[in-house]
Amino acid sequence: MNALLEVKNINTFYGNNHVLKNISIELARGNLISIIGANGAGKSTLLKTVIGLLKVESGQIHYKDKDISRLAVHEIVRSGISMVPEGRQLFGPLTVMDNLILGTYKDSRTARINNLHESLDIVFSLFPILKKRSKQKAGTLSGGEQQMLAIGRSTMSKPQLLLLDEPSLGLAPLVVHEIMSTLIKLKKRGITLLLVEQNARLALKISDYAYVLDTGKISTEGFCSALLNDEKVIRAYLGHKDRI
Numbered sequence: 001m002n003a004l005l006e007v008k009n010i011n012t013f014y015g016n017n018h019v020l021k022n023i024s025i026e027l028a029r030g031n032l033i034s035i036i037g038a039n040g041a042g043k044s045t046l047l048k049t050v051i052g053l054l055k056v057e058s059g060q061i062h063y064k065d066k067d068i069s070r071l072a073v074h075e076i077v078r079s080g081i082s083m084v085p086e087g088r089q090l091f092g093p094l095t096v097m098d099n100l101i102l103g104t105y106k107d108s109r110t111a112r113i114n115n116l117h118e119s120l121d122i123v124f125s126l127f128p129i130l131k132k133r134s135k136q137k138a139g140t141l142s143g144g145e146q147q148m149l150a151i152g153r154s155t156m157s158k159p160q161l162l163l164l165d166e167p168s169l170g171l172a173p174l175v176v177h178e179i180m181s182t183l184i185k186l187k188k189r190g191i192t193l194l195l196v197e198q199n200a201r202l203a204l205k206i207s208d209y210a211y212v213l214d215t216g217k218i219s220t221e222g223f224c225s226a227l228l229n230d231e232k233v234i235r236a237y238l239g240h241k242d243r244i
Contacts, residue, residue: 082162167197
């Protein structure tokens with residue numbers, strides 16, 4: 001596997017709570033990789049650890065063959081990793097355009113000015129509605145539009161690796177389809193994606209490879225075409241009718 005990111009035997013704690021236990025995953029360049037599992041399994045903790053919001057107790061995280069385990073969040077973002085957090089975490093009183101521009105602040109002032117229009121063109125090609133809403137306050141957007149803005153803001157920095165935490169949460173089925181179609185478009189642009197998603201069946205359908213997280217440990221992994229037919233995975237995560 002041509003790995004862009006390698007997580008090697010990491011252990012992460014919340015206080016005294018040992019959340020991630022010797023987790024190891026690899027992300028091949030240009031692939032869409034999913035992390036599925038029950039609530040509380042540690043999926044979001046894994047993303048927060050990769051981006052540096054939580055520090056590893058032991059183990060290593062290598063990005064482009066460089067150990068980023070002890071780097072600050074802003075250093076990790078500058079290296080080419082971006083994250084769409086659960087709950088979107090937009091700046092509600094600011095306009096759509098202001099929120100998008102904030103996504104470029106990893107760059108120098110000169111780079112921001114030079115790259116701004118190109119980055120905006122990419123975002124608006126993915127989400128034309130954001131161009132129409134560019135002067136509207138982010139807090140007044142619909143839930144689906146806010147999720148589009150959160151993804152758009154994260155892509156403004158031109159990441160090589162994009163982490164997404166529950167992007168379909170609370171959205172109507174048609175909007176979920178649009179969001180997932182956008183992830184496929186981002187992959188076609190050469191961005192590697194690591195997706196944490198509550199809808200396991202949908203995640204597996206659009207992903208190349210997946211890891212199943214169970215109480216802080218990887219219980220199963222494999223190509224998604226195989227996992228969709230794995231009886232254990234079906235019983236645990238896919239038994240419900242496809243909602244999408």
